[in-house]
Amino acid sequence: MPNLTPSKDIYHGYAALKPGIDVKPHSYAAKKFEDYDVEIKISHCGVCGSDIHTATGGWGEIKYPQVVGHEIVGHITRIGSKVDPVRYAIGTRVGVGAQCRTCMTCVDCFASKEHCCAKGIDTYTGVYEDGYVSQGGYADYFRCHSRWAIPIPDGLASEVAAPMLCAGITTYQPLKKYNVGPGKRVGIIGIGGLGHLGLMWAVALGAEVTAISSSDRKRKEASELFGAHHYLNTSDDKAVEAAARSFDVLISTAFGDDTDWNRLIRLVRSDGVFVLCGLPEKPLSIHPFALVGGQIAFAGSHIGPPHMIEEMLNFAVEKNIKTIVEVLPMDKAAEALKKLQTTGAHYRLVLENSDK
Numbered sequence: 570m571p572n573l574t575p576s577k578d579i580y581h582g583y584a585a586l587k588p589g590i591d592v593k594p595h596s597y598a599a600k601k602f603e604d605y606d607v608e609i610k611i612s613h614c615g616v617c618g619s620d621i622h623t624a625t626g627g628w629g630e631i632k633y634p635q636v637v638g639h640e641i642v643g644h645i646t647r648i649g650s651k652v653d654p655v656r657y658a659i660g661t662r663v664g665v666g667a668q669c670r671t672c673m674t675c676v677d678c679f680a681s682k683e684h685c686c687a688k689g690i691d692t693y694t695g696v697y698e699d700g701y702v703s704q705g706g707y708a709d710y711f712r713c714h715s716r717w718a719i720p721i722p723d724g725l726a727s728e729v730a731a732p733m734l735c736a737g738i739t740t741y742q743p744l745k746k747y748n749v750g751p752g753k754r755v756g757i758i759g760i761g762g763l764g765h766l767g768l769m770w771a772v773a774l775g776a777e778v779t780a781i782s783s784s785d786r787k788r789k790e791a792s793e794l795f796g797a798h799h800y801l802n803t804s805d806d807k808a809v810e811a812a813a814r815s816f817d818v819l820i821s822t823a824f825g826d827d828t829d830w831n832r833l834i835r836l837v838r839s840d841g842v843f844v845l846c847g848l849p850e851k852p853l854s855i856h857p858f859a860l861v862g863g864q865i866a867f868a869g870s871h872i873g874p875p876h877m878i879e880e881m882l883n884f885a886v887e888k889n890i891k892t893i894v895e896v897l898p899m900d901k902a903a904e905a906l907k908k909l910q911t912t913g914a915h916y917r918l919v920l921e922n923s924d925k
Contacts, residue, residue, distance in 0.1 A: 571610055571924060573660055575647040578602075582708025583902040584634035585624035590906040592624070592707065595634050599712055600701045607657055607715045608647040609665065613896075614706035615640025615731040616905045616918040618762070618847075619667070623694060624906070627850045631694050638706030638920070639667040639692035640734045642727040645718070652715045662721045664882075666734035667692055667872050669703060669713035683716075683874045684742075707902045707920060719878045724886035732762065732892045732917040733882060735872065740767035740820060741881045742873035743844045744774060747818045751775040756801070756816040756836060759823025760787040762917045763846055765795055765893060767820055770881075772796035773888040779816070781836075783825070794893070803833075812836055814863065820844045820870075826851075831859040839863040846870050894919045 576599060584595035602608065620637040622628045642664045648657050657663070671678050671686035678686050690697060692713070693705030705711070721730050740763050749755055755776040757767040764780075768791065771778045779799040780791035791797040801812055809832065819837050821844065830853055837843050843865060845853075860867055873881070885891070893916035897905050905918045 571612060571644055573610060573644060573646045575608055576710045580704070580708050580710045582636040582704065583899070584636045584704075584707075586634050588624070588626040588633075590621055590624050590903065590910060592637075592903045592906065595636065597634070597636070597704060599710065600697060600703065601699065602647070602649065602712060603714075604649040604651040605714050605716070606649045606712050607645050607652060607663070607718050608710060608712040609641065609643040609663060609718065610646045611641055611643040611706055611709060611711055612922055613642045613727045613731045614638040614899070614920045615735065616909055616914070616920060617732075617735050618909065619735070620705075621906060621910050622848070622850060628848075632702055635694060635702070636704040636707050637693050638708070639665070640731040640736070640919075641665040641692070641706035641711055642721060642731045642734075643711070646710070648715070656720065657715055657718065662727065663718040664721050664730055664734045665692060665706070665711060665713055665718055666738060666878060669695065669717045671716075673716070681874050681876060684872045707899065709922060716875055719875060719882065722882055722886050725882060728894050728896050728919045728921065729892045730882060731919050732894065733766065733885060734878065736763045736917065737766050737885070737892070738873040738878050738881055739763055739846050739870060740822065741770050741884075742877055743820060743846070743868070743870040744770050744818070745877065746870075747842055747844070749774050749776045749818055753777070753817045754815060754838070755779070756781050756819040758782075758819065758821040758833065759847060760791055760795075761823055762914060763822035765916050766890075767822060767846075768795040768797050769890045772798075773884070773890060779812075809836070814838045817841045818844065820846055822847045824849050830854065831856050834859040834865060834867070837863065837865045839865070842866040842868055844868050844870050892917050896921050898923060
């Protein structure tokens with residue numbers, strides 16, 4: 570068990586001081602501690618592509634300095650006066666994903682779709698009522714509303730659980746939403762940080778699953794490590810043509826500057842759904858006839874609500890699903906971001922605090 574001494578309201582992390590990924594050591598004030606809050610001593614934080622898009626300003630202007638990281642795992646060091654002291658006892662291991670608070674009063678929140686709340690606050694770059702800008706998990710501590718601190722089951726190592734809090738739920742939620750199971754044919758585009766989890770979820774749910782990539786480089790791993798039943802190389806025009814109208818659910822986790830979205834949509838069966846999980850920085854170009862002819866739905870997927878994140882973590886234990894990760898020290902945050910941006914991760918990178 571790590572040292573569970575609460576912070577003194579000053580956190581220490583690694584922040585983007587200007588647009589870019591060369592994050593530097595940075596000390597900053599914690600957000601105001603509120604009645605429903607928990608404070609977490611961070612042991613691990615996953616490195617997500619969102620961190621790069623945000624730190625560089627690729628998804629839009631942000632305020633600097635900014636600490637990124639929204640795949641946080643750690644132990645509770647402090648709880649607010651209205652927090653359940655049993656579920657969130659001091660020392661409880663919890664995780665926080667890409668969202669850390671919602672209004673809890675709107676239609677979406679009441680419908681258990683809190684992740685769609687228009688007033689939701691993101692784990693980093695979110696703005697609280699007092700103007701405080703949320704700072705993420707490349708740090709020693711984090712605090713947020715307890716609703717979004719999800720207990721981690723004993724069967725999951727912290728470094729394995731961390732990426733599931735964003736990459737995991739981003740792919741798990743649409744599979745559940747569109748009732749994926751036996752008899753459904755599912756395609757997962759991209760076999761990376763999101764895609765490898767998407768493949769394992771879909772296989773475990775009982776679907777017939779195809780891994781889709783632009784080369785044959787990951788064909789063996791897709792089958793042997795992730796259980797994919799089929800493989801489609803999109804560089805093979807004849808194979809793509811033969812696969813037209815094959816999938817009930819097609820989930821896109823990866824993209825390139827030259828991605829032909831209309832070509833990919835043609836892989837979806839009539840009345841099927843194309844789900845966008847990986848988020849490009851530029852607008853998409855889609856011809857309406859690519860959708861209309863087969864009555865195809867084009868959908869987005871945005872993380873998931875707290876109850877589904879908890880369900881997913883327990884499902885991972887039940888089905889023995891484990892994220893493939895490479896662990897680096899927290900003080901190598903800039904190195905990890907550079908690796909992800911240039912050579913790429915072998916599925917997922919996770920930062921670890923030395924005093925975890």
